[in-house]
Amino acid sequence: MSRALCPRCERPERACICHWVRPIDNSVSLLILQHPDEAHRAKNSARLLDLSLQNSQRLVGEQWSDAALGELLNRADESILLYPETDDLPALRYPDPNDLTERNDTGPRRQLVVLDATWRKSRKMLYLNPPLHALPRLALTDTPPSRYRIRRARKPGQLSTLEACCYALAHLEGERVDYGPLLDAFDGFNDQQLAFRPKP
Numbered sequence: 001m002s003r004a005l006c007p008r009c010e011r012p013e014r015a016c017i018c019h020w021v022r023p024i025d026n027s028v029s030l031l032i033l034q035h036p037d038e039a040h041r042a043k044n045s046a047r048l049l050d051l052s053l054q055n056s057q058r059l060v061g062e063q064w065s066d067a068a069l070g071e072l073l074n075r076a077d078e079s080i081l082l083y084p085e086t087d088d089l090p091a092l093r094y095p096d097p098n099d100l101t102e103r104n105d106t107g108p109r110r111q112l113v114v115l116d117a118t119w120r121k122s123r124k125m126l127y128l129n130p131p132l133h134a135l136p137r138l139a140l141t142d143t144p145p146s147r148y149r150i151r152r153a154r155k156p157g158q159l160s161t162l163e164a165c166c167y168a169l170a171h172l173e174g175e176r177v178d179y180g181p182l183l184d185a186f187d188g189f190n191d192q193q194l195a196f197r198p199k200p
Contacts, residue, residue, distance in 0.1 A: 083139070
């Protein structure tokens with residue numbers, strides 16, 4: 001017998017995360033390209049992120065046609081890929097917002113693109129989707145320690161998708177939007193997941 005699912009967060013009702021949703025009106029939109037392996041994992045933070053942000057879209061897949069992906073990227077005046085620099089696939093580094101002329105509501109519409117996958121699978125997604133190669137990249141530096149207690153980071157400084165996007169969006173928006181309530185709710189999300197673990 002299948003378990004009843006919450007129609008909003010698509011998780012079993014006993015593990016529903018809707019009470020952790022914190023509506024945030026982000027001025028830089030977000031496009032989440034989520035690997036299918038991540039879509040139904042209990043530890044997945046991208047679903048909570050997508051439900052909380054007013055300007056967000058989550059697509060599940062590994063590869064899209066150039067035309068379909070190009071249409072998604074071109075709906076904004078600027079699309080920026082949240083991804084570290086790599087020697088094998090160099091890309092332009094996105095300028096620090098402090099180095100740009102001040103943005104306002106009449107300025108260019110910007111969109112942050114994020115690959116929600118393990119490091120190895122995100123690299124494959126990047127290679128499989130050539131339109132992403134031309135995007136300037138934003139790499140996070142000097143971020144706070146991760147609050148993601150339900151997954152062990154493979155490298156120091158690794159963040160959950162939710163944390164990385166909150167910090168990147170705040171950076172691009174010049175700290176004009178407060179992501180603190182969502183990051184605090186993320187702590188509760190972690191506690192909820194940890195409570196389902198078997199007792200030692």
